Amino acid sequence: xxxxxxxxxxxxxxxxxxxxxxxxxxxxxxxxxxxxxxxxxxxxxxxxxxxxxxxxxxxxxxxxxxxxxxxxxxxxxxxxxxxxxxxxxxxxxxxxxxxxxxxxxxxxxxxxxxxxxxxxxxxxxxxxxxxxxxxxxxxxxxxxxxxxxxxxxxxxxxxxxxxxxxxxxxxxxxxxxxxxxxxxxxxxxxxxxxxxxxxxxxxxxxxxxxxxxxxxxxxxxxxxxxxxxxxxxxxxxxxxxxxxxxxxxxxxxxxxxxxxxxxxxxxxxxxxxxxxxxxxxxxxxxxxxxxxxxxxxxxxxxxxxxxxxxxxxxxxxxxxxxxxxxxxxxxxxxxxxxxxxxxxxxxxxxxxxxxxxxxxxxxxxxxxxxxxxxxxxxxxxxxxxxxxxxxxxxxxxxxxxxxxxxxxxxxxxxxxxxxxxxxxxxxxxxxxxxxxxxxxxxxxxxxxxxxxxxxxxxxxxxxxx
Numbered sequence: 001x002x003x004x005x006x007x008x009x010x011x012x013x014x015x016x017x018x019x020x021x022x023x024x025x026x027x028x029x030x031x032x033x034x035x036x037x038x039x040x041x042x043x044x045x046x047x048x049x050x051x052x053x054x055x056x057x058x059x060x061x062x063x064x065x066x067x068x069x070x071x072x073x074x075x076x077x078x079x080x081x082x083x084x085x086x087x088x089x090x091x092x093x094x095x096x097x098x099x100x101x102x103x104x105x106x107x108x109x110x111x112x113x114x115x116x117x118x119x120x121x122x123x124x125x126x127x128x129x130x131x132x133x134x135x136x137x138x139x140x141x142x143x144x145x146x147x148x149x150x151x152x153x154x155x156x157x158x159x160x161x162x163x164x165x166x167x168x169x170x171x172x173x174x175x176x177x178x179x180x181x182x183x184x185x186x187x188x189x190x191x192x193x194x195x196x197x198x199x200x201x202x203x204x205x206x207x208x209x210x211x212x213x214x215x216x217x218x219x220x221x222x223x224x225x226x227x228x229x230x231x232x233x234x235x236x237x238x239x240x241x242x243x244x245x246x247x248x249x250x251x252x253x254x255x256x257x258x259x260x261x262x263x264x265x266x267x268x269x270x271x272x273x274x275x276x277x278x279x280x281x282x283x284x285x286x287x288x289x290x291x292x293x294x295x296x297x298x299x300x301x302x303x304x305x306x307x308x309x310x311x312x313x314x315x316x317x318x319x320x321x322x323x324x325x326x327x328x329x330x331x332x333x334x335x336x337x338x339x340x341x342x343x344x345x346x347x348x349x350x351x352x353x354x355x356x357x358x359x360x361x362x363x364x365x366x367x368x369x370x371x372x373x374x375x376x377x378x379x380x381x382x383x384x385x386x387x388x389x390x391x392x393x394x395x396x397x398x399x400x401x402x403x404x405x406x407x408x409x410x411x412x413x414x415x416x417x418x419x420x421x422x423x424x425x426x427x428x429x430x431x432x433x434x435x436x437x438x439x440x441x442x443x444x445x446x447x448x449x450x451x452x453x454x455x456x457x458x459x460x461x462x463x464x465x
Contacts, residue, residue: 018173022166029162036158037151041130044146045110048132051078051144055090059136071136072098087115087129089143090136099143106141107133187216191223203231255282310455313343313384316352317377324360332369340378344455347433355429358422359388359448367392371445383451391445400439 055071062070068090075088075098088099096103101115115129131145190208197205206227207220262275321337328335356375363373367390377386395403404427430437435452 013177015177018170018177021169021173025162025166025169029159029166032162033155033158037155040151040154044130044148044151045132048144048146051088052132052134052142054078055142055144056134056136059140067137068092068097068140071140071142075099087131087143087145087147090140091142092140101143101145104143106135108135109133111143111145184216191216191220198227203227203234251282251285255279258282308346308348310344310346311349313345313347313352313377313386313452314339314341316349317343317356317375317386320353320356320360321375324357328360328364328373331364333364333367334370334372335374336372337375338377339375342379342454343377343384345384345433345452346455347452351429351432355426355450356386356388358426359450362422362448363388363390363392363446367445379454380451382454384454386450386452387447389442389445389447391442394441394444394446395439397441403439404437 055074058074059067059071071090075090079086079088079100087101089096089101089104090098091103091106094103094106110130110132112128112130128148129145130148130151131143133141133143136142194205194207206224209217209220209224258275258278262272266272266275317337317339321335321339325335360373360375363371367373371390371392373388373390375386375388377384379385404423427437430450430452433452435450437448437450440447440449
């Protein structure tokens with residue numbers, strides 16, 4: 001577990017950020033160190049120049065013959081009033097007259113050099129001096145300096161403060177990286193264990209998702225949705241397999257029975273011909289069933305998207321009315337249509353015609369003679385709503401979603417004609433168009449509703465060009 005924590009991407013990122021932080025802090029420390037040292041030295045030199053100016057003033061304001069005496073008195077007063085780090089020298093012709101420094105070679109300007117601390121300087125003296133030298137008068141030289149112990153102490157305090165801060169921040173960064181990495185590893189282990197459990201056959205297992213909704217939670221929720229979809233598809237495959245076996249067994253049993261009866265009881269060519277005709281009809285029913293399955297598979301694969309174009313659904317619905325009007329009248333179902341304007345959408349005209357014709361066929365086959373059937377179409381907001389309503393017996397609410405499954409029939413004995421694929425094909429076409437298809441109560445009867453996303457007139461005009 002510990003080795004894996006150091007190998008996680010989270011810990012690597014934490015280490016990278018910690019390294020960037022360390023580099024930034026080192027640059028900051030170097031900059032602050034330079035600024036503090038420069039400011040402190042500038043302050044020391046400014047005080048030294050002020051003291052030199054005071055020595056000059058005392059020298060030139062003194063009475064004639066008293067110049068050195070007054071300058072010496074001023075230095076002695078400064079030594080009495082200052083701390084032990086103040087260093088003075090007044091010399092004439094290379095001989096020290098006043099101060100606590102020995103005579104030196106007269107150098108003008110700023111100087112930094114090592115020296116022997118004077119008696120009484122204490123342990124605080126560093127032995128490094130920074131000061132300013134100047135000529136007071138011909139043959140008279142003065143030097144004022146400061147021991148750099150205070151500067152070194154200030155620099156050490158700054159470095160210590162930054163060092164403690166840097167150590168604390170690095171500790172927080174490393175600790176935070178370890179905590180986050182440990183949490184990340186635990187979440188990954190949970191996801192891995194769940195996936196392995198699903199691979200072992202426990203398809204109902206799902207990845208735990210917390211309320212934090214971070215990246216791993218979003219990934220887990222997406223994987224759970226994918227698993228739900230896969231589980232639903234597998235259940236659908238299982239159901240379709242069972243339904244195919246059931247639906248094929250009935251017509252094949254009928255076919256075998258008819259052929260066997262013809263072989264045993266037919267006496268002339270006419271009886272054999274009737275048996276062959278019945279067998280051909282049963283084969284046509286099986287071929288139609290497999291043809292419907294192939295069309296559903298083709299539509300669900302998305303291969304028919306190439307036929308999508310901007311169309312006016314009113315044209316498709318008017319063709320539908322022209323096609324089904326006489327058939328509905330012949331079947332004894334009064335038919336009415338109310339098609340509104342502005343039904344522009346992106347779709348395949350042939351598939352949409354098949355979708356709506358399947359819904360009408362379903363209404364015809366499942367309502368008694370004399371039941372009125374109505375088609376209506378209008379635009380509602382950003383969708384086109386097409387409804388096919390009847391006043392028949394309807395479907396209970398608990399079965400309204402199930403009827404869109406392949407081979408599903410409310411009549412389980414399967415003695416009524418049909419394969420149970422008409423609404424499944426309609427649902428596949430609706431999904432291809434990004435549409436929503438559902439059944440609702442018509443009070444009395446049933447209303448099949450299809451809501452398809454609409455497009456504007458501009459898109460329709462561009463498509464026409």
